[in-house]
Amino acid sequence: MGPTFYFIKSIGTHSISFSSKLYKQVRFGRSNNREQRKEKMQAKKTREEVEKINMIDTWLKKHSLIYVGATRHPFILSIRDGTVNLTSFKTWLGQDYIFVRAFVSFVASVLIKAWKESDDSGGDMEVLLGGMAALNDEIQWFKNEASKWGVQLSDIVPQKANKDYCRFLESLMSSEVKYTVAITAFWAIEAVYQQSFAHCLEDGTNTPSDLQVTCQRWGNDGFGQYCHSLKQIVNRRLAKALDDEIKKAEVALLDVLEHEVEFWNMSDGGA
Numbered sequence: 355m356g357p358t359f360y361f362i363k364s365i366g367t368h369s370i371s372f373s374s375k376l377y378k379q380v381r382f383g384r385s386n387n388r389e390q391r392k393e394k395m396q397a398k399k400t401r402e403e404v405e406k407i408n409m410i411d412t413w414l415k416k417h418s419l420i421y422v423g424a425t426r427h428p429f430i431l432s433i434r435d436g437t438v439n440l441t442s443f444k445t446w447l448g449q450d451y452i453f454v455r456a457f458v459s460f461v462a463s464v465l466i467k468a469w470k471e472s473d474d475s476g477g478d479m480e481v482l483l484g485g486m487a488a489l490n491d492e493i494q495w496f497k498n499e500a501s502k503w504g505v506q507l508s509d510i511v512p513q514k515a516n517k518d519y520c521r522f523l524e525s526l527m528s529s530e531v532k533y534t535v536a537i538t539a540f541w542a543i544e545a546v547y548q549q550s551f552a553h554c555l556e557d558g559t560n561t562p563s564d565l566q567v568t569c570q571r572w573g574n575d576g577f578g579q580y581c582h583s584l585k586q587i588v589n590r591r592l593a594k595a596l597d598d599e600i601k602k603a604e605v606a607l608l609d610v611l612e613h614e615v616e617f618w619n620m621s622d623g624g625a
């Protein structure tokens with residue numbers, strides 16, 4: 355088949371016609387294809403940039419299965435529907451007290467990294483210091499709560515999942531680990547508890563009244579705000595980070611989510 359001819363204009367008895375290729379070139383401009391390609395690439399770049407601005411949400415969508423596994427664990431769902439086994443709850447309480455003591459040291463190491471590496475335009479240090487103050491309160495709370503439930507904290511032996519998690523925290527305390535990577539893990543650790551316990555406080559839930567204080571501890575709005583501030587710090591850091599650091603931060607997030615699932619699993623009696 356020959357080229358299609360478009361009748362464009364007739365001037366008097368003279369008609370001018372173009373081949374379709376030529377017509378397109380005249381109609382859309384010679385560099386049409388190249389322009390379109392450029393536009394597409396621009397769109398792709400913009401999408402990547404948008405994803406990078408909120409890297410955390412991009413990752414949570416990408417890894418939604420494990421994220422839901424960590425924030426909607428059967429133990430949490432059993433608190434939420436009121437069927438929780440109190441032995442499970444006490445196991446969790448004792449193990450978490452041990453974890454939080456390691457966690458305080460980890461947060462101290464993140465604070466040191468912030469001081470060394472952050473320009474602190476976002477007030478990172480204040481947010482972290484607020485987190486440490488909350489942990490001071492939390493340790494006291496664990497002691498009160500343990501005596502309320504008859505849990506002897508001095509007798510608690512850390513289970514394997516707990517030891518593994520604490521060892522992971524310790525690995526992040528190394529000066530080799532960048533601030534961006536460590537604070538990504540920090541945000542994830544706090545966010546899992548915030549999301550889990552806030553879920554137990556939603557309308558229409560059956561959370562037992564004597565567990566409400568526990569859920570409030572991490573599910574209250576102030577803690578939600580604090581997690582949001584941490585998330586903004588992380589997103590700001592990741593938007594500026596090099597690829598290698600971004601990859602390590604994503605791995606750290608996945609590690610946290612896996613450790614959190616294993617940690618909840620302990621409450622079910624698994625060692």
Ligand SMILES: Cc1ncc(CO)c(N)n1
Pocket residue numbers: 450453454543544546547614617
């Ligand atoms: C296991 C675990 N993850 C997160 C938190 C939040 O502080 C906690 N107390 N314990």
